[in-house]
Amino acid sequence: MIAPAVRRGVGHAACHHGEILQGVFLDATGRRCAGLVTLPMTGPGSRAEFTRRPGTPPERLGVLPGDRTKAARAAALAVAECARRCREAPCGGELRIASDIPVGLGMGSSTGDVIAVVRAVADSYGVRLAPDTVARLAVRAELACDPLMLDTRPVLFAQREGRVLEVLGPRLPPLVVVGCALGGGAPVDTLSLPVPAHDASDVRAFERLRTLLRRAVATGNAALLGRVASASARRGQELLRHPEFDTLTDIARRLGAVGVQIAHSGAVAGLLLDPGARALRHRVRGCVRALESNGIAVTRTFTTLATTQEFQSGPAHRGGHRPTGSDTPRRPARLPAL
Structure with missing residues (x-):
């Protein structure tokens, strides 16, 4: 008897640079739900490769690195979904994940892994899953997820439900973002943070924003x-x-930034500048110097333009934010620098 052939699939997912807006909002029925709008960024991402082995039990699932538990759950859920669509029995396989998205900074590292895994499993079945299906599986795998399965249109996304509350428009206004990491880039344990209680006045404030x-x-x-x-x-x-x-806000005020942006579940932050401002490169360099002189680690300067442009105007950020260990690739993961 000839053993069933192994089938491989690959998947990728990007990251983001924290949130532009996060809070509690009203959906179309008037129900309150948590929501966020992320700031897209090209560069770091997650890559997954899934080798499925037809005929093996679905619980026989190997995962490297071994402690990517959310990704493992996502793989099992995706196998069940794709096998059902293909009218096949779920099977086991091997999953490999590599990522250079910094962990703990609020850039969607776990969601990136999960989405890359779901896409890799789907690819191994020759199935194309719609973004809302990927979102549903991601929420089941990690309880809440970022909208990395969508395109770059700005959306208000209910992260605990995996659904879009509103498409805000085709694209964000052009911005230059001088990225940095607060707290020395130390990861933020979001599970240890208290769940904020929002009353009606808070909801009205979020709706105004x-x-x-x-x-x-x-x-x-x-x-x-x-x-x-x-x-x-x-x-x-x-x-x-x-x-x-x-x-951070004082630097923004002094150097003519239009605002600041901070991940609500991490330490990544950014000074936001209007690309049409006079002496833009001088302003960018001034922001870099001001951040560094105040002991705030500068990471990367990028834009929200359709074609990402990098500003080569400062020392390279040499530290890796992703901690080493079995949960990470051994090559240093860092944000491409100024």
Whole structure:
């Protein structure tokens, strides 16, 4: 008897640079739900390769690195989904994951792994899963997920439900983002943070920010987007309490940034600049120097333009944010630098 042939599939997922807006919003039925708008960024990402072995029991699933438990759950869920669609029995296999998305900075490292794995499993079955299906599987695998399975259109996304609350428009206003890592880039244990309680006045405030962000996207207004991001970041500090936050906002004010942006579940942050501002490169260099002189690690400067542009204007960031261990590739993971 000839053994069934092994079948391989690969999948990729990008990262993001934290949130522009996060809070509690009303869905189309008027129900409250947590939601967020992320800041897309090209560069770091997750890659998965799944080799499925037809005829083996589905619980026989090898995963490298071995402690990617969320990714392993995602693989099992994706196998069940794809096998059902193909009218086959679920089977086991081997899963390999490599990622250079920094862990603990709030850039979607776990969601990146999960989505790459789901896509790799689907590829091994020759199945193309719709983004809402990928989102549903991701939420089941990790309880909440970022909208990395979608395209780069700005959306208000219910991260605990895996659904889009609103498509805000075709693209974000053009921005230059001078990225940095607060707290020395130390990972944030989001599971140890208290769950914030939001009352009706909080929801009204978040809805006002949602309206302003919708207007910023519709008009391409970088200054208005910066105002929303700064307000959201300030609200996030009620929970995260980054000691450098006041320094960050002071640098933004002094050097003419339109606002600041901070991951609500991590330490990555950014100074937001209007690319149409006078002496832009001088402003970028000034932001880099100001951050470094205040002991804030500079990571990467990038834009939200359709074709990502890098600003070569500063020392390379030489540290790796992703901690070494069985959960990581051995090559240093770092954010491409200025």
